[in-house]
Amino acid sequence: MEALLTAVESKLKAQFGDGFISSTMNVDYPEFVVKRDLICEVVDFLYKDEELAFQYLTTMATIHYPENAGQEFAVMYQLHNLSKNLRIRIKIFFSSSDVNVPSITSVFSAANWMERQEFDFFGIIFRGHPNLKRILNMDEMTYHPMRKEYALEDGTREDKDDKMFGR
Amino acid sequence: MSTKNKIEKVKTSNHSLSLGEGQGEAEYSTLNLGPTHPATHGIFQNVLKMDGEIIMDSESTVGYIHRAFEKLAERRPYYQITPITDRLNYCSSPINNMGWHMTVEKLLGVEIPKRVQYMRVIIMELARISDHVICNSVIGVDTGAMTGFLYIFQMRERIYDIYEELCGARLTTNIGRIGGLERDFTPKAWDLLDKFLIDFPPALKEFENLLMRNRIFMDRTINCGPISAERALNYSFSGPNLRAAGVDYDVRVMNPYCSYEEFDFIIPVGTQGDTYDRFMVRQQEMWESVKIIHQAIAKIKKEPEGIFHADVPEFFLPPKEEVYNNMEALIYHFKIVMGETEIPKGEVYHAVEGGNGEVGYYLISDGGRTPYRLHMRRPCFIYYQAYAEMIKGGFLSDAILTMSSMNVIAGELDA
Numbered sequence: 300m301e302a303l304l305t306a307v308e309s310k311l312k313a314q315f316g317d318g319f320i321s322s323t324m325n326v327d328y329p330e331f332v333v334k335r336d337l338i339c340e341v342v343d344f345l346y347k348d349e350e351l352a353f354q355y356l357t358t359m360a361t362i363h364y365p366e367n368a369g370q371e372f373a374v375m376y377q378l379h380n381l382s383k384n385l386r387i388r389i390k391i392f393f394s395s396s397d398v399n400v401p402s403i404t405s406v407f408s409a410a411n412w413m414e415r416q417e418f419d420f421f422g423i424i425f426r427g428h429p430n431l432k433r434i435l436n437m438d439e440m441t442y443h444p445m446r447k448e449y450a451l452e453d454g455t456r457e458d459k460d461d462k463m464f465g466r
Numbered sequence: 467m468s469t470k471n472k473i474e475k476v477k478t479s480n481h482s483l484s485l486g487e488g489q490g491e492a493e494y495s496t497l498n499l500g501p502t503h504p505a506t507h508g509i510f511q512n513v514l515k516m517d518g519e520i521i522m523d524s525e526s527t528v529g530y531i532h533r534a535f536e537k538l539a540e541r542r543p544y545y546q547i548t549p550i551t552d553r554l555n556y557c558s559s560p561i562n563n564m565g566w567h568m569t570v571e572k573l574l575g576v577e578i579p580k581r582v583q584y585m586r587v588i589i590m591e592l593a594r595i596s597d598h599v600i601c602n603s604v605i606g607v608d609t610g611a612m613t614g615f616l617y618i619f620q621m622r623e624r625i626y627d628i629y630e631e632l633c634g635a636r637l638t639t640n641i642g643r644i645g646g647l648e649r650d651f652t653p654k655a656w657d658l659l660d661k662f663l664i665d666f667p668p669a670l671k672e673f674e675n676l677l678m679r680n681r682i683f684m685d686r687t688i689n690c691g692p693i694s695a696e697r698a699l700n701y702s703f704s705g706p707n708l709r710a711a712g713v714d715y716d717v718r719v720m721n722p723y724c725s726y727e728e729f730d731f732i733i734p735v736g737t738q739g740d741t742y743d744r745f746m747v748r749q750q751e752m753w754e755s756v757k758i759i760h761q762a763i764a765k766i767k768k769e770p771e772g773i774f775h776a777d778v779p780e781f782f783l784p785p786k787e788e789v790y791n792n793m794e795a796l797i798y799h800f801k802i803v804m805g806e807t808e809i810p811k812g813e814v815y816h817a818v819e820g821g822n823g824e825v826g827y828y829l830i831s832d833g834g835r836t837p838y839r840l841h842m843r844r845p846c847f848i849y850y851q852a853y854a855e856m857i858k859g860g861f862l863s864d865a866i867l868t869m870s871s872m873n874v875i876a877g878e879l880d881a
Binding site for chain 2: 325326327328330354355356357358360362363375377381384386388407408409411412413416420433434435436437444445451452
């Protein structure tokens with residue numbers, strides 16, 4: 300795992316220089332933070348690199364950190380090298396005032412619906428996506444419900460006390 | 467005179483054969499397949515652009531049974547999320563349950579005793595059989611063979627009887643707990659399992675004999691809705707659908723959990739990625755599952771009896787008698803039920819091989835009583851987007867068959 304971390308880190312540093320921000324070792328897989336605008340190039344580079352060959356997009360998830368000023372949103376891409384069984388996570392962080400992220404649909408066809416899902420629930424705009432519209436929620440919806448400011452319960456209810464139950 | 471005229475005549479008639487070119491706009495009709503149509507086996511819509519019986523283009527609309535599971539999970543203590551996972555792929559709920567338990571156990575760093583792992587393997591393989599039985603028999607129904615479906619469903623019923631004996635529920639099982647299982651297998655459960663293992667192979671063989679080398683079935687399914695291995699990988703296919711295309715990716719082998727590395731089984735793969743290959747891969751996997759269950763039973767016999775959970779009192783509910791008579795047990799009971807257990811901060815991803823492929827949970831904990839963020843990797847959602855590409859240029863009847871052979875489960879699609 301440590302070897303994988305250093306291998307990917309040195310390759311990303313050599314290729315993107317400042318575009319590579321940091322790396323950490325999680326409980327399970329290494330994680331790399333890169334610049335938001337370079338995400339498509341990074342994913343494409345990892346796909347085409349003969350040694351690393353991360354050619355399988357396992358999943359994608361957006362995370363909302365409302366308290367993290369200037370970096371309210373994170374998008375996580377989990378990649379898998381099936382022949383060597385290596386898994387990594389790539390993360391990008393960005394501000395809620397500018398939620399434009401380059402789409403990676405040109406590299407992975409599977410990213411199409413995954414990105415639509417993140418757009419639907421978090422309002423992340425994926426630039427270059429062929430068909431960016433809501434997927435699970437109805438088209439008439441005016442907000443992005445997975446953002447933390449939308450409480451699960453109706454805020455006007457008084458019969459439920461959250462001091463003991465719930466977050 | 468006559469020869470010249472003849473040639474001209476032939477030319478004219480030849481020309482009239484290729485009617486259509488330059489004869490005005492091609493006419494397409496729009497067909498709504500779904501949202502509620504018996505042939506879709508679930509609630510999702512496909513808007514098809516048809517040229518006669520040929521599909522020129524299609525668009526899939528999903529989300530009709532979206533239930534906001536990821537949002538719900540942000541408000542529930544960890545043990546209350548298990549019933550949510552039941553409702554993903556409801557044909558094999560126990561696998562989803564186990565996947566969730568293992569994700570949390572990975573976060574907590576809980577080591578599960580071998581006997582419990584083997585018991586979980588038995589439950590998961592039974593779930594895989596019940597999942598594949600439904601999918602394969604429904605392929606039969608969609609090709610016009612109702613008989614196999616009706617007979618093999620008795621076997622699924624027998625699996626549900628075993629679930630019922632283990633956890634009290636049949637479809638949405640909520641089986642197992644974080645740290646182990648809620649109770650040991652009862653003697654009746656072992657008995658039902660043994661009887662099932664005796665009766666299932668002949669029934670499966672009978673089902674196989676009906677379809678596997680059946681000329682009508684083969685003509686109907688071979689080359690129906692194929693996908694190449696490259697496209698399947700680019701679409702992040704997983705599970706039987708990917709293996710039918712010829713890629714031997716199985717989470718049980720590549721990232722073993724629950725001691726799968728100790729079991730001897732093969733990963734069946736196809737070559738064409740068409741409906742017949744998907745059918746055959748699932749069929750073979752059922753035989754492998756039977757093999758795995760036999761091995762697991764043999765392994766359990768070698769383990770000390772009576773263990774059904776890890777020794778983690780802070781996460782595993784104590785038995786009721788203990789709660790009433792023992793101070794510590796009462797405290798733990800209260801803390802667990804109120805969601806006051808100490809959950810470490812962290813970020814984990816854990817995947818299991820579900821009925822349809824890699825079921826993964828990406829969990830971020832901030833140390834609170836509920837997950838900060840839970841993302842579920844649902845294989846159906848990911849591979850169903852390839853459907854439009856797979857049915858393009860084919861017949862409508864093939865599209866129906868492609869959908870049922872991909873085993874698209876609305877619950878997993880929409881989350």
